[in-house]
Amino acid sequence: MINKILLTVSGLGHAEEMLKTLREIPSIESAKVTILHVVQAQNTAATMTAKWENGGKILANAIQTLNLDPSQVSSILREGDPKDVVCQVADEIDADLIVMGSRGLKRLQSILSNSVSQYVFQLSSRPMLLVKDDIYVKRIKRIMVAIDNSDSAKNCLKLALFLLRDIQGGQLILANISTDLGGKKSEITEVNSDKNPVLAAAVAEAQKQGIQSRAYISSGKPGEEICRLAEELNIDLLLLGSPDRRPSIAKSFVDIDRLIGSSLSDYVRVNATCPVLLARTIA
Template identity: 85%
Template sequence: MIEKILLAVSGLGHAEEMLKTLKEIPSIQQAKVTVLHVVPAQTTATAMTDKWEEGGKILANAIQTLNLDPSQVSSILRQGEPKDVVCQVADEIDADLIIMGSRGLKRLQSILSNSVSQYVFQLSSRPMLLVKDDIYVKKIRRIMVAIDNSDAAKHCLNLALFLLRDIPGGQLILSNINTDLRGKTSEVSEINPEKNPTLAAAVAQAQRQGVPVRCYTSSGKPGEEICRLAEELNIDLLLLGSPDRRPSVAKSFVDIDRLVGASLSDYVRVNASCPVLLARTVG
């Protein structure tokens, strides 16, 4: 269920447009929306005043753009470090989904440029919908889930079915990649799920909920193949599970090793041609 959405706005990007598109989905229409803008600390009182005024205008413009029922939307203007405040407010309102814009920076760039979206995804266990500045937000009809045996993938499947169950003409696309780390690729092909137990279970779950489903596969490097399938199959929204590998003692720290390492979710976040909803199970 998605009943509480946190939309973090900065005055740039397609995050507001993404929320408007989501709000057209029947299962999301009653969700409460909190629009957040964070004002970073400034060195002088005058600069701080200017930033507060600017932040107020950004919030007002975002709410006007969204054009939602006033009973469904609230706004928060808060001072602080943006990446910390987004996490704090998400916890305060118990958000079921965080929506943020993303510049699509690669891993090391994200660290060096203090990427808010990358930091929030590392530290929050909540599903996060990232909308890159350079993509076109389309009406959501075709949702793809990268499926495997992980709990995170099953969580994504449940989210996708929640979104699709009342979309007229909606379709679930399940992708299953045959990993070839040498980068040798194959054609994208539709497959019979009965030959794959993981896909068969997911298809049965979709059919029980009356959601049309098709299954595709290809081989190659997983991140590259997921992005290729999303583009070739004209996907409107991609859902990808991201297992949380951090031990509980390290929950409050950014996992630098993982940021720098070969993260599948990070590759897809940067390179996918459609909005990406990243989700992990809460450990």
């Protein structure tokens, strides 16, 4: 399911560390990795030359840090607008997963600062793993899926099971949130999934594949609750579905409603205390 990974590097952040952790997962240890660094256009030839040289060093350092088999890694150094180039290269190599660092900027800040990760998520249909600069990347054992009846959540469940199937001692954490927009929070409760159809189906699928699972419920504002559960349950990787609400005519444009509104994926991207894998189902 994950055979080609696009890793974007800038010389800062935890993206390389995240990929090294991912490569410890047996189901994707043989995936091909393309490392991308984008050089933005500069005003002078001398400055541009310096940027190209620095970009080459960043790629070389990333390759050395990752210590991958040469047959499994390639690098690309390209000029352009990073948010456009990342999407282009992801399409060119037909990436199954994009791994990027993120500063965790809030909605309006993302627009004003031209946040690359936020724009790439809006414009790409591919799963995207975001790693904020201020989090600690842990070895992946406990994977949480925010589960409901949506197709995007079901796709996240499939991806989580794929990742967990060969992780010794791995555990799937299923979280089902009852929405209370008033913000009234309930206790985080571990439940017997038999009384919750959504959880029951997910637990049954995990059992079928021999994967240990635990199910939890809570209520409150969904974004806040998902982040609260991820932190309190000491989650190593959070998977969240994000359906694309835009009409087909607008697929090439950033969803401004999401950027400045209160979208679930945007809240979790900014506030989660663990790496977040966002997966989209295109309508």
